[in-house]
Amino acid sequence: MRMRKKKWAEPWLEAHADYVLTKPEEWRGRWLENIKGNILHVEIGTGKGDYLNHMAVMYPDEAWVGIEKDRSVAAVAARKAVEEGTDLSNRRMIAGDAEHVEEWFGEQEIDVIHLNFSDPWPKKHYHKRRLSSASFLAVYRRLLKKGGMIRMKTDNKDLFEDSVLYFLQNGFTFTEFSVDYRRKPHPEDAVTEYENRFMELGQPIYQLCAVPCIKDEDMVE
Numbered sequence: 001m002r003m004r005k006k007k008w009a010e011p012w013l014e015a016h017a018d019y020v021l022t023k024p025e026e027w028r029g030r031w032l033e034n035i036k037g038n039i040l041h042v043e044i045g046t047g048k049g050d051y052l053n054h055m056a057v058m059y060p061d062e063a064w065v066g067i068e069k070d071r072s073v074a075a076v077a078a079r080k081a082v083e084e085g086t087d088l089s090n091r092r093m094i095a096g097d098a099e100h101v102e103e104w105f106g107e108q109e110i111d112v113i114h115l116n117f118s119d120p121w122p123k124k125h126y127h128k129r130r131l132s133s134a135s136f137l138a139v140y141r142r143l144l145k146k147g148g149m150i151r152m153k154t155d156n157k158d159l160f161e162d163s164v165l166y167f168l169q170n171g172f173t174f175t176e177f178s179v180d181y182r183r184k185p186h187p188e189d190a191v192t193e194y195e196n197r198f199m200e201l202g203q204p205i206y207q208l209c210a211v212p213c214i215k216d217e218d219m220v221e
């Protein structure tokens with residue numbers, strides 16, 4: 001998501017460091033001791049935060065952490081949450097790049113990783129920046145709890161097809177798979193800003209849920 005830098009963002013983030021954490025590494029391995037919830041969800045690339053904010057309200061007994069690398073976009077998402085006046089005790093944000101995700105979360109700490117409408121990076125040269133690329137999947141494997149999963153939604157067919165291969169080549173299998181996810185109602189799963197846009201255009205939403213199926217020690221590098 002491209003957004004002009006917001007002048008108010010940095011002072012706002014500084015004033016709300018209890019919600020958009022400045023030192024998330026201090027909670028590494030102890031997130032569920034610090035925020036309310038019995039399982040830990042992490043959404044990478046929250047954009048303006050509609051998904052995180054709705055899901056945290058829909059599932060108040062689960063903990064939700066959003067990561068957004070664009071600090072102005074992160075501030076917009078966080079300000080919405082604060083201004084809505086809903087209970088934030090099961091929700092936090094990190095304004096930073098997911099390339100640092102292993103500094104913030106411990107091994108086998110996360111139950112569900114959400115990748116919603118991630119940037120598709122169509123040029124081959126940039127495929128390694130994709131949040132579903134092999135190097136990210138290797139990190140996610142380490143961070144996921146036993147029984148944990150990665151949930152992905154996208155409008156982008158090429159990204160989806162390539163990601164299916166990345167998952168399979170990196171020891172994951174699928175427990176859910178759809179090439180027209182919103183054809184059936186899914187009231188249990190909030191609509192993201194991008195998803196809403198593509199649904200209004202009548203475009204299909206691709207969706208999958210991936211779980212590790214090969215043990216780390218059996219993975220061939």
Ligand code: SAM
Nearest residue numbers: 001045046047068069097098116117192193194
């Ligand atoms: N998830 C939202 C939605 O579905 O409406 C936003 C989708 S937008 C296309 C992708 C978002 O991911 C952008 O806001 C971008 O800044 C963020 N993003 C991309 N790469 C990231 C990374 N490495 N770490 C954190 N955020 C990232």
